[in-house]
Every structure is written in structure tokens, then in C-alpha cells.
Amino acid sequence: MTQEISIQLTTEPRTRPDSEKLGFGKYFTDHMFMMDYTLEQGWHNPRIVPYAPLQMDPASMVFHYGQAVFEGLKAYQTSTGELLLFRPDKNMKRLNRSNERLGIPEVSGDFVIEAIRTLINIDRAWVPTAPGTSLYIRPFIIATEACLGVRESHTYQLIVILSPVGAYYSGGLAPVKINVESSYTRAVQGGIGHAKAAGNYAASIKAQSNAKKGGYSQVLWLDALEKKYIEEVGSMNIFFKIGGKVITPAINGSILEGVTRASVLELLGSWNIPVEERKISIEEIFEANAKGELEEVFGTGTAAVISPVGELYWNDRQVLINNGQIGPYSQKLYDTLTGIQTGRLPDPLKWTMPV
């Protein structure tokens, strides 16, 4: 796709929120990117328009059959005022894997990245600059055909919205409490768990809300079949440091292949730290803890980058990890990743892309 992106600028720019009040995904910039898909024209009419409500036929398939996928990535401002994207090509590849699973037509990743860069440059003034803040980028695709038959839609919209987001940890990195979910299931082999599809998150809301009520910040999912093997956290992949080795669940068709996960694996490898991607049971974690070998646990994801886990609850069992303190690997990974993302550290693997 080498189509020209048409641009219509807002005549009513909005007030930008205070840097301290940003939170996550609550404020949106003045413009958005859109393009349409029809069977006849493929993806067409790429355009940047003022952020505004979508006009959606009530019979639009997305409302009824949830045919929708999304991505999430961030732009960071460097100390020299440059803006950097972090591995956007990986998000685009995952978007197309999600599309494939959901029966949504492929998009040109390069073109969408170009659209994102154009959009960010237009809303440049919205990029927050305080430490830890960033611009969250949310591309998503929704089925727009007005028809109640259960099948692939014949029309879609791809939309990109931008949200200035606050520091995930206002007081620096802080360990979280996580509940291991043993009744509800998020995804199963043969399903859509490896896709970033709307329906996966709908399936997770109830367990997440129960966890919150119990004082946990997230849910750790177990496999659907035996409720034995560790999958991932609500919106993070998970890593364990046991007896000097770092272990993370292997990509198995039911967990999301995180961009941060891949980057952590590459960093650990480059530091010559032994890493295993494999099946790991929750029992193994509790046993490692009993033997005094459970050294660190951390989640990885775009929102928090690295999220140290201080406590894990599994039914009536509990482990306190590294005395509830941030472990050295978590800290080093966090510092290195955020260092690369914000241009503080060199980027030997060319993970960042200027906007």
C-alpha cells in the first residue's frame, strides 16, 4: 500500500491534561487515523481526522460477534526531544497474526507504522515529557458490516488512537501482589488466546475484578486443561528466576507472544544468563520457594515494561518473593529496557525507530 494519507486537522483543539493526572488510557489526543476495508477496494481511504465518535450501525458485527483485534505500543520522548517507537514491526506482525486467526484481512504493517508516525507528529504536543510518562498507541480493527449472520465481516475499519499515559509506578518500580486463578479460564489451545483479540479480555474481566476485590493487582492464569501450568498474567507475560536460571512459559498457542517478553529473552541471552522457555507448573514455583530457590518473579508488558511480583497467592497458599523487594534482574531489565526506549542507553539491536 502506497496510498496518500489525507489529513483533516481539528478546528477545536482540546485542553491537554495535567501530567500528574494522566493515568492509563483515559485521555486521547486531538486526532486519529482511520482506514476502511471493503471486499472490492481492500484497505483504502487512509485518513487522519479529528478525534470524534464513530458512526456505527447498531447491527455492526463487532457489537454482536466480537470480531475485533488490537495492538498496544508506546512512543517515548528522549532527553533531546526526539520521539522513539519501540519495535513497532513486532506489533504489526502480531496484528497480522491476530487478523489471520480472527478472519480479518491482512494489513500492511509498514503502512500502518507510517500512519502512526504521521499521526504522532500531528499530535506531537500531546506527548508527555515527565519521567516515566509516554504516548500509548492503540491501533485496532473492528468488523463494521451491518449483518447478523455469524461469519467474517465484509467490511472493517482500522483506527489508531493515541493516549498520553502516566508513569506506571509513580514512586519508581514497586512489587505487586498476584492471585493465581484456579476456576476461571482465559484461553485454551485451538482458541484465540495467542491473538490480541477483544474476546480474550472480555473472558478475563470477571477473574480480574475478583482479584482486585481480594486486594491483588492482577490474575495469574493457569492452563485450561489441567489448571496446573502457568500461562501469563492479565496483560503481561511472566518470568521466574529459580536457582540462577530464568524460566518463562513457552509460546503454546494460548498465551500472547509479548514484545517485551521477546526483548527480555534477547537481553538475558546477551548477558549470558541461562534462560528456559518451557512448561512450568505452579507447583514447581511453590516447591522452588520451599527450597529457597525462588529468587525473583516479574511480569513483562508494554504498560509497565517490567513489573516485579512481591507475593503470589494460590488458593490458600502464599509465597513472598525476595522478601517483597525488587530483585536485581527485574531492576536491571527495567533500567535497560526503559533506557533503550528513552534513548538513555545505546540501542545495539536497533529496537527503536524515530517517529
Place this chain on the structure above:
Amino acid sequence: MTQEISIQLTTEPRTRPDSEKLGFGKYFTDHMFMMDYTLEQGWHNPRIVPYAPLQMDPASMVFHYGQAVFEGLKAYQTSTGELLLFRPDKNMKRLNRSNERLGIPEVSGDFVIEAIRTLINIDRAWVPTAPGTSLYIRPFIIATEACLGVRESHTYQLIVILSPVGAYYSGGLAPVKINVESSYTRAVQGGIGHAKAAGNYAASIKAQSNAKKGGYSQVLWLDALEKKYIEEVGSMNIFFKIGGKVITPAINGSILEGVTRASVLELLGSWNIPVEERKISIEEIFEANAKGELEEVFGTGTAAVISPVGELYWNDRQVLINNGQIGPYSQKLYDTLTGIQTGRLPDPLKWTMPV
């Protein structure tokens, strides 16, 4: 809820489609019902308005996290011109079960039924009258809060749209070919398969589309864990008549509890036909067939009411059922159910409700 439904009639009534061209879910009537939910006001502002596009913030949670549920039921015109709903209370109970699973606030079933009746009376002229046609009613609830955090939305809309639909079988009942899906999964215990949630259908689209390409009209799902036990069809529950007994998969947390399924079970019971709700493996079906005991297979659902299955494919194995002809139970159930639904037959169990 005893709120007054406000009514705003269209000033631009649309042309109604030809009875022969109806199909399923392609045309919508002149009006729709809506009401809103907020944490402060609960469900409020019930209103009937002209059918028109919804104004949706692009960050509305339904687009990103698929928090959406729906129902499907029909109104039938009797020979005396009366309109009948079929067991709408059962749809409302299921809607609230779906709500519960998805973290969506409960609605008053009685109030929504009242709203549906009011809406149908306003769009009375749209109800098709040709044999086999009906008015399909689609209530649905979508998460409307504009926020990218993964959690329950704090605002929702419940909407009811109406679609005049054609006869499912234009030339009378006709057996279908069904493919047993052995790679993809629809749902699993602990998930949302028992809810009528948008995400379940998104997960089914790919397998359904592969089946269509192979010349099958639907997919028969197997259990996620062992790919051994029969679950249900794309949008139908499934029944087998084996050696004089009727068997259907038990409600197990991963299949939808169909209103037609429940009605078929009650009818068979009242005819003193032995019925079993239990686990049934696909192997058992093929074995029964080998022994000459597989007498009938049929699907049950609001769209087709009863759908005889003429052929089943499972990997490279195939069974032809009852010589590809409609069986006597399928026919009798179809005649009885449609007879009750359209007022041709008495309704001893009070399944119908006048609009």
C-alpha cells in the same frame, strides 16, 4: 424498573424489503429500543428512537475488550394476525446469566420484554407474513465507557433491533452437512462458552469459514480438553437418536443452554421418549452408525428451530444419517414447535406470549 419508555417516531419510514429477499439479519425495522447504564443511575432513559447509527467514542471498551452479550428470539404471526413471542422469559434469564459472567450489570427481564413488545407494536408493519418468515429480535448490551484499562466498563447501552427474516428452509426442512472440527476450539470449562458473549462467536469464525469452503454448512465443536466429546454446533445445540433413545450433550459450562434445546427436551419427555443429557463422544456416534443404530441427528436453535443433519464428517470419516433424509422425530419436533410458535397448535405449557 417501572420507568416510562419515551418514544420518538421516525419521520422517514423506509421501504420494506420483499418477502422473498429477506434472508437472515440483513434488514432492520424503522425503530430501535435503547437504554443506558451508569454507576450513579443504573439502567435509565429507556427510549424508542428511529433506527440510526450509534455515536461511539473510538475508545469505547466494547471495541477493545469485547465486553458484549446478546440474545436472539423471534416473533411469529398467527393465522389470525396475532403476534407471538416464544419463551422470552428464558432469553432474559440467559441474558442475565451472560451479564453475570461478563461483569455486566443485571437488567430487569420483564422490563426488557415490555420494551420489546412496545417496539414490535410500533414496527408492526415490518413483521413478514409468508410461511416460515418471522421477526427476529436482537437485544444486545455493549460496554460504552471510553477507557483503555482492562476492567468492567462503568457505562453500557442495551439496544434492541428487529430484523424481518426469511424462511430458513425455502423448500421446507432440508438436511445439512456438518463438519466435526478437530483443531480449533470454541470454548472451555471456566471460560465464557455458556454465555451468549460476542467473543465466543469471534473465536468460531475461522473454523466456520473453513467448513463453508469445504462445502459444509456448519461446524460441530468437540470439547477443548480431549477433542473427544461433542459440544454443540455453530449456533445450535445438537441431538442424536440412537437405538430409540435421544441423547444430547449435558450442560457443562462450555456450551450454550439453548431455549430450543430445553423445549425439545420437554416435548420429548411429554411424549414419553427416553432422553439422556450426558457426555457423548464423537466415537460413540460413529460406532452407533456402524452398528446401524444411529437413527437421526438434528440441531436445535432459534434461527432454524430444528435442523436435520444428513451427513457428518470427522477428519476422513463420514456418516450418512437416515440416508440423508429427514427423520420422523426431527419432522415431528419441527412441526410441533413451529405449530406452537405460530399458534397453529395448542400451547399447553404456555410457551408463547402475545406481543
